[in-house]
Amino acid sequence: MLTHSVGTGKAPRNSTPPMDIGDKFGTILGRAGLVTTEFLYGKEEEIYGEDEPAEFVYQIVRGAVRTYKLLSDGRRQIGAFHLPGDVFGLETTPNHRLTAEAIVDTTVRLVKRSSLEHAAATDVEVAHRLWSMTAGDLQRAENHMLLLGRKTALERVAAFLLEMDHRLSVAAMMALPMCRRDIGDYLGLTLETVSRALSELHERGILDFSGARQIVLRNRQSLHTMNA
Amino acid sequence: MLTHSVGTGKAPRNSTPPMDIGDKFGTILGRAGLVTTEFLYGKEEEIYGEDEPAEFVYQIVRGAVRTYKLLSDGRRQIGAFHLPGDVFGLETTPNHRLTAEAIVDTTVRLVKRSSLEHAAATDVEVAHRLWSMTAGDLQRAENHMLLLGRKTALERVAAFLLEMDHRLSVAAMMALPMCRRDIGDYLGLTLETVSRALSELHERGILDFSGARQIVLRNRQSLHTMNA
DNA sequence: CGTCCATTTGAGGTGGATCAACCCTAGTGG
DNA sequence: CCACTAGGGTTGATCCACCTCAAATGGACG
Numbered sequence: 001m002l003t004h005s006v007g008t009g010k011a012p013r014n015s016t017p018p019m020d021i022g023d024k025f026g027t028i029l030g031r032a033g034l035v036t037t038e039f040l041y042g043k044e045e046e047i048y049g050e051d052e053p054a055e056f057v058y059q060i061v062r063g064a065v066r067t068y069k070l071l072s073d074g075r076r077q078i079g080a081f082h083l084p085g086d087v088f089g090l091e092t093t094p095n096h097r098l099t100a101e102a103i104v105d106t107t108v109r110l111v112k113r114s115s116l117e118h119a120a121a122t123d124v125e126v127a128h129r130l131w132s133m134t135a136g137d138l139q140r141a142e143n144h145m146l147l148l149g150r151k152t153a154l155e156r157v158a159a160f161l162l163e164m165d166h167r168l169s170v171a172a173m174m175a176l177p178m179c180r181r182d183i184g185d186y187l188g189l190t191l192e193t194v195s196r197a198l199s200e201l202h203e204r205g206i207l208d209f210s211g212a213r214q215i216v217l218r219n220r221q222s223l224h225t226m227n228a
Numbered sequence: 229m230l231t232h233s234v235g236t237g238k239a240p241r242n243s244t245p246p247m248d249i250g251d252k253f254g255t256i257l258g259r260a261g262l263v264t265t266e267f268l269y270g271k272e273e274e275i276y277g278e279d280e281p282a283e284f285v286y287q288i289v290r291g292a293v294r295t296y297k298l299l300s301d302g303r304r305q306i307g308a309f310h311l312p313g314d315v316f317g318l319e320t321t322p323n324h325r326l327t328a329e330a331i332v333d334t335t336v337r338l339v340k341r342s343s344l345e346h347a348a349a350t351d352v353e354v355a356h357r358l359w360s361m362t363a364g365d366l367q368r369a370e371n372h373m374l375l376l377g378r379k380t381a382l383e384r385v386a387a388f389l390l391e392m393d394h395r396l397s398v399a400a401m402m403a404l405p406m407c408r409r410d411i412g413d414y415l416g417l418t419l420e421t422v423s424r425a426l427s428e429l430h431e432r433g434i435l436d437f438s439g440a441r442q443i444v445l446r447n448r449q450s451l452h453t454m455n456a
Numbered sequence: 457c458g459t460c461c462a463t464t465t466g467a468g469g470t471g472g473a474t475c476a477a478c479c480c481t482a483g484t485g486g
Numbered sequence: 487c488c489a490c491t492a493g494g495g496t497t498g499a500t501c502c503a504c505c506t507c508a509a510a511t512g513g514a515c516g
Binding site: 196 | 493
């Protein structure tokens, strides 16, 4: 069914001392002397489900992850895309509040939640960094509520492009890991509307394609302007 | 211009030892021995603006507050309504990320942010409670993204009614402090659509009015069902 | 009792959804 | 190496849920 050749998911690949990817989370791990384990998830593989016990916290090493909620009839809202360096699955309640799935073959580092909590209970600096990470997630969620509640389709897609440009552009080119449907479910649109908006921006000379998921931004200023 | 007779906002009314409203925040204040001050804001008065330095953290004693973001052309997304007992204005970054306004005459307790941070830096229990509060806000934001991105007008209004029923029903009656426009800006709808949805629910016998803002729910089950 | 604003209701317009081809490209197997 | 296939993406035509504009109604307060 799935085309990934990378094994069956939850088998650990190896254990490592926490190598710093250059981020706040790495700093936490280092401070607390925590051991992380690397796992590999295949394309489309579920990492955890909504309401499952939150036993681990994850950081992406390579790949991309979507976290989402579903309505009973299948409507889906993606809350966030997680890219290398991003942390997800960090909770203060017993269970995960969204489902997490690998979008492409993805390597994650994971830490036992209990060990993080232990570190936070002993070290106020760790506690503060964890709080800050959750506050950062909240800030993105607040910005996204504004987008979902009040922006037009073109404004949403412009905002998405700027976000992805910022987060994954290499050499002026961004290689999107996710399909049009995922983008739509993130922006509260259908995949057709996303496609039309991208075509529109292409026609206006604001971006170029080299393959549907390889995008070069030609005019960031106009994207910023239409982001309102 | 404003009709509130309650003075000019930021003048302190009195200082009190932290009386516990029976909540987690009160517990924090008590633990840390923090002094709070009560303030009174008039109807429609701004408490703080987006991007202003976040000097205080607020808890509502009486009244109601909306926090929101604006687009440059005036489109508004209300992120949350805050009711008695609720805490707002808690940040880990230097500035507030939304504007806060009193919806009606509102009494708040406030604490210096720096004193809370000091408490968090010395007491991991306080630090954990603050983190949990932010995590709770994040959880509500995630649920609200699902609503804004994927629910129909009727589903949104049903969700709103259940939320308010839960938070402010007294004797089976809920007295909404906010107008239809505020509800619309919270739900990502226009005020007319909110009004029509409420009329529809009234016609279906799911709720009764005694005044536009006095609502009695007659059939919570059907509201839960349509909340998807 | 009159004024003002919130709310309701109506009529018509529209942005994005839905339904339906069609196209493109990467992967597959011959 | 190329034909075939399948899934993702694009584009077109139509629909409809919600928005916009407009007017009537109602309730609170001086």
